Amino acid sequence: MDMDEEKCPECGANLVYDSEHGEILCESCGIVVEAVIDEGPEWREFEGDNKRRARTGPPRTVMRHDHGMGSQIDWKNRDASGRPLSPRSRRQMQRVRQWDRRTRFSKAADRNLAYALLELDRMGSSLGLPRSVRESAAHVYRQALAKNLIRGRSIEGVVASCLYGACRMCSVPRTLDEIAQTGRIGRKEIGRIYRFLARELKLRTVPTSPEDYVGRFCSELKLSSKVQRRANDLLRTAAERELVSGRGPTGVAAAGIYIASILCGERRTQREVADVAGVTEVTVRNRYKELCERLGIEVVV
DNA sequence: AAGACGAAAGTGGTTGA
C-alpha cells in the first residue's frame, strides 16, 4: 500500500492525525489507517556501516504464541474518540477482526505444523522409513490439524500415531512398540490416538497381515530371499485356512519364518526369531506348533 | 551348555451384558 496517499482507502475522504490517541484516521468514517503503537522512546541501532537500521518495538513475550508481536483489535464498535461507528465501518471492522482471527489461527497452525514435521522427520528416519511413508504420515497430520483433532493431545503422540497409520496404509507396518521406542510416548497412548484418528479421518486401513512383516524380519535375521519366499508361501496357505485370524500378526510371521528357515537349512533359533519379531519364544512355539499341525508340515530336525 | 518344549500363573486389551 502506498502510504504517501493522504486519502482514506475505504471512503476516499481526507485523513487526519489524532495526536491524543497517536493515530492517523479518516475524518469521515473514523477508520484507523495507521496507528503509532509505542509512545515510548525509539532507539536506533547503528552497527558498523549505517545500512542496518533496526527499530525497537514493545518487549517480546514468550507467553503468547506470536511472542506478543501480533496486532490487537478492540471488539467495541467505537472509533478512536469513543463515537459509535457508522454501519459501513462496522462492517469493515467485522472483516478486519475476522481476518485477524484467521491469520492468528493460521500462524498457530503453522508453528504447530513446523514442529510436528520436524518431529515426524526425526522419528521417521530413526525408524528408517522411506520418503513415501513419511509423506503420507505428514498428509495424515495435516488432515488432523485441519479438523482440529490435535487439541488436547501431545504433538509427539499425534505424530507417532500418524507414522503408525502411514506404515500400515503403505503395507510396511511397524509395531506400536517400535514406534514407541523412538520417542517419549508410550505404546498405549499411541494406540489410543491412532484409533481416534482412524475413526475421525476415516483412514482406510486393512488388518495387518503377517506377510507384511516377513521381508523386514528376514533381512534383520540375515536370511536369504529363498527363506523369505518360502515363509510367504507358507503364510499365504495358512491364511487361506483361517489360521491367522485373531492371532498377533508378528507372532504368526515369526513362526512362519522359523519354519521356513529350518526347511531351507538356514536355521535360526526360536529366540532369535522371537527377538526380531518382538514376541516371546513361547508365542513362536505355539504358532509354530499350530502351523505344523494344520498345514501338515513335518519338520525334520 | 544351549536350545527346545510345555505347564501354570499373570498381564493388558477387547467384548458383551
Add this chain to the structure above:
DNA sequence: TCAACAACTTTCGTCTT
C-alpha cells in the same frame, strides 16, 4: 461400568542335541 475371555507374557522345570 464391570466381568468374562482370548491372546500373549513370564517363569520355571524338564528333555534333547
